[in-house]
Amino acid sequence: MDLSPREVVPTAQGRKRKRPWLAMSVLGLVLVGGGVMVVMFLNNAVDYYCNVDEVGVKDGCDVGRNIRIQGVVQEGSVEQTAAEYSFVIAYNGKEMPISVGSQPSGIFQECIPVVVRGQAVDEGDGVVFLGDEVIVKHDNEYDAENADRLEQSNAEAAACSQKG
Amino acid sequence: MTPTPTPSPGRTTDARPTGTRFTRVLGAAVLLGLAWLVLFGLFLSPNDEKQKAGVRILYIHVPTAWLAYLAFIVTGIASAAYLFKRTRSLTWDRIAGASAEIGVLFMGITLVTGSLWGRISWGIFWTWDSRLTTTAFLFVTYIGYLAVRNLGGTHQQRARRSAIIALLAVLEVPLVHFSVKWWRPLHQQESVAEGKLSGLMLFSLFVGLIAFTLLYVWLLLHRQRVLAMEDALDDQGLDVALAERRAEGAQV
Numbered sequence: 001m002d003l004s005p006r007e008v009v010p011t012a013q014g015r016k017r018k019r020p021w022l023a024m025s026v027l028g029l030v031l032v033g034g035g036v037m038v039v040m041f042l043n044n045a046v047d048y049y050c051n052v053d054e055v056g057v058k059d060g061c062d063v064g065r066n067i068r069i070q071g072v073v074q075e076g077s078v079e080q081t082a083a084e085y086s087f088v089i090a091y092n093g094k095e096m097p098i099s100v101g102s103q104p105s106g107i108f109q110e111c112i113p114v115v116v117r118g119q120a121v122d123e124g125d126g127v128v129f130l131g132d133e134v135i136v137k138h139d140n141e142y143d144a145e146n147a148d149r150l151e152q153s154n155a156e157a158a159a160c161s162q163k164g
Numbered sequence: 165m166t167p168t169p170t171p172s173p174g175r176t177t178d179a180r181p182t183g184t185r186f187t188r189v190l191g192a193a194v195l196l197g198l199a200w201l202v203l204f205g206l207f208l209s210p211n212d213e214k215q216k217a218g219v220r221i222l223y224i225h226v227p228t229a230w231l232a233y234l235a236f237i238v239t240g241i242a243s244a245a246y247l248f249k250r251t252r253s254l255t256w257d258r259i260a261g262a263s264a265e266i267g268v269l270f271m272g273i274t275l276v277t278g279s280l281w282g283r284i285s286w287g288i289f290w291t292w293d294s295r296l297t298t299t300a301f302l303f304v305t306y307i308g309y310l311a312v313r314n315l316g317g318t319h320q321q322r323a324r325r326s327a328i329i330a331l332l333a334v335l336e337v338p339l340v341h342f343s344v345k346w347w348r349p350l351h352q353q354e355s356v357a358e359g360k361l362s363g364l365m366l367f368s369l370f371v372g373l374i375a376f377t378l379l380y381v382w383l384l385l386h387r388q389r390v391l392a393m394e395d396a397l398d399d400q401g402l403d404v405a406l407a408e409r410r411a412e413g414a415q416v
Contacts, residue, residue: 023314030308037292037301044292049348070348106287107214115350135286140352141360142219144210 047117052091055120056127063120069129070137071096075110075160089114096120097128104134111160113137182389190382197375204368212365218284219365225277226356227372228270229299231380233337235267236306238384240334243327254395255388257323260330261313262387264306266380271303286350294343295351302336309333319395 050061052071061067071089078087086099098116108114118131183191205223212219242260245251278296279289290296313326344353355361361369 020316023311026311041297140355
């Protein structure tokens with residue numbers, strides 16, 4: 001058996017040794033990051049996600065409790081004053097007036113589904129939802145912007161009050 | 165005493181390129197595909213009625229998400245192939261590692277484009293919605309997987325421990341995919357499967373899918389070859405160390 005040293009290529013030592021401390025640090029950050037994500041998700045889920053017709057009916061969707069409410073913005077209901085921005089959302093034939101501090105961003109418009117985070121408050125003459133945050137919830141349908149579709153679009157807008 | 169040859173970092177005597185005729189043709193196809201994606205995504209496809217030009221993010225966001233799923237599934241399959249005795253080979257481990265790296269890159273692009281899209285359409289960059297949270301969790305899981313691959317040890321030790329993690333991590337992929345059905349998310353439901361996308365919009369998405377698939381294959385081929393070279397370099401370094409010890413022993 002030939003035990004003589006093999007001929008060595010004089011370049012092979014150039015590679016740096018791996019740094020396990022770097023990998024361990026990343027792993028630590030990943031574990032912390034994963035934990036934070038789970039906590040944030042659960043915190044978010046604490047506020048029940050309710051449809052308009054479930055407010056005051058379904059467990060967890062009580063008036064006076066922080067919830068997220070989903071519905072479609074009704075045509076002609078959007079009003080803006082110096083103090084507030086208000087509109088009405090509907091779902092399954094039930095309506096809920098919404099009041100928020102400022103104009104929602106994104107593609108907020110009439111006849112679009114939104115999710116509002118806040119609290120339903122009974123003001124004596126009816127329940128109003130005081131929103132802290134409005135998020136537009138666009139559906140999964142995509143339609144090309146086209147002048148030919150204007151009539152159809154107008155018809156859909158007119159019918160949006162019955163949607164939801 | 166014979167002087168030890170001075171190593172020259174970065175040089176190898178076995179300096180093979182990672183490209184072949186096939187990967188060069190594939191690379192050209194990737195460039196062509198991406199050029200088509202720019203043409204259709206930015207110029208030929210129409211605006212959406214509600215989202216206007218913001219819809220164009222779809223042509224990057226969705227293909228990179230799908231390709232990230234595919235990359236993580238390939239990592240899972242290659243890891244299973246490594247653990248299976250009959251097919252055990254470090255090549256499977258390197259394919260798994262390379263695919264995971266590309267998957268993390270694509271998933272990162274998905275998260276960034278999704279966040280920008282969210283700001284345009286929802287009005288916010290981020291919310292702890294089920295789809296967004298599970299996607300971010302999948303992303304950090306595979307960063308963890310890549311960190312585990314770099315913890316040290318022999319190639320076989322690396323391959324075994326990372327294969328086990330990959331088989332567990334791939335279970336998150338269906339969790340992410342079905343999160344829009346299992347919870348009430350802000351994120352929209354599926355569009356393509358439900359036929360809610362058509363015409364040039366659907367075609368542009370298809371172009372994006374083809375372009376990113378070709379890019380994935382091209383990156384995978386190159387990256388797993390680079391990983392093979394890195395392993396060979398590690399082995400060669402070990403050979404040098406052994407040869408030095410033998411030389412020292414011979415002089416005593």
